[in-house]
Amino acid sequence: MNFFKYLKSGITTLAVMAMSVPFVGCTDGPNNPKDKSNYKSTLLVYAVATNSLTGNLVSDKNEMLMAAPEIDLDRYNVLVFETQYKYLEDNTRVGNVNLLKLVKDNQNNDYIWETVKEYNDGVASLNPQRMTEVINYVTNTFPSDKYGLVLWSHSTGAQPDLTSTAIAAASEVSTSITETLPSLSWFGQDLSVADDEYKYMNIDVLANVLPDHLFDYIWFDSCYMSNIESIYQLRNKCNYYVGYPTEVLDSGLPYQYVLPYMNGDKEDLVIAAKAFYDYYSTSFGTVGVVDMNGIEALADFCKSVFGYTSVPSSSLVKFSRFSTGPFYDLGDYVKAMASENGSPITESEWNEVLDKCVLYKATTDGGLLRLYLNPETYSGISTHLYSFDGDDSDAERYYKSLDWFKAVF
Secondary structure, rough: OOHHHHHHOOOOOHHHHHHHOOOOOOOOOOOOOOOOHHHEEEEEEEEOOOOOHHHHHHHHHHHHEEEEEEOOOOEEEEEEEEEEEOOOOOOOOOEEEEEEEEEEOOOOEEEEEEEEEEOHHHHHHHHOOOOOOOOHHHHHHOOEEEEEEEEOOOOOOOOOEEEEEEEEOOOOOEEEOOOOOOOOOOOEEEEEOOEEEEEEOOOOHHHHHHHOOEEEEEEEEEEOOOHHHHHOHHHHHHOEEEEEEOOOOOOOOOOOHHHHHOOOOHHHHHHHHHHHHHOOOOOOEEEEEHHHHHHHHHHHHHHHHOOOOOOOHHHOOOOOOOOOOOEEHHHHHHHHHHHOOOOEEEEEEEHHHHHOOOEEEEEHHHHHHHHOOOOOOOOOEEOOOOOOOOOOOHHHHOOOOHHHHHHHH
């Protein structure tokens, strides 16, 4: 999600509502669920909203309620771990941290959010122990055939938060509150204690927290997270990975249209991604759906054409604005790198490799944000622009410590 709330204007709702829904049904009510071992899938939306997105989470939860009649809640769980609170000047905390479940209220013939568990102990939601605790509780309480995870918050890619002297290994790092877009990058923004400092989570820390092979898919409903460094770092955490290589307008996923398709099936994930794109197609939107079964083949191909060569940014389509990133289109980078190293590749050669990994990709032209994207060559994935000309910055060293760099260079 992004920091610029004014971008919400111009969003047009399209005819996504007319799409057929894959699992329609009614539930017998929240207090009498069927055998939990019969759950086909459980979706956990891990929403870190102790920031400027608090109101957006309220809207998203309402959108999920709108979608509820189309979901058989006896077989498909929808859970939201919500962090919505703030500290007043006297350090009094207002708000709560709860795990909620979407249920049918038979008495009133309506759908509601039922509190499953409270987490009001002041522990940061981006504390690795807290995230582990929530995931373990969900899997133990709602055993299912499949699990999906939506990571919901602010984020700005895989570049680390470097406000701590311990670059990559710290479980929590913090920076002063700022009214401008941060120049450093991370997933999540959490104001969890009364110290006027936000907490963030670096991508390698997130990878260490998430269990291997638990989630059928991970969907980042936040900015800039369809980057190859994050994708590859999480390659053993899920079968499918969905994200946006650019910013996303502050409304994020239109859950009223996509939620019925977020059941873990590959075909339905693609439908959900298409619904997301259709929703934003007249304003601004980018998305990519990655099949992790193809990620190693993509890495092997990149390794075959990469070298310790710095590529000029002038040949690349840029996915980020201001001081974020910069992030560039992976396809442009691969083709430029191959050319620099004397083994140029064609667009068709690249597409043949990419199509084995990327199930779906779509972008608008980027004009709304003045990014000047190219829908014809858009790869659905961004990359850091690696330097081999003596850049010894903390950020560069961090990128080169991640699994992607080790695999392809």
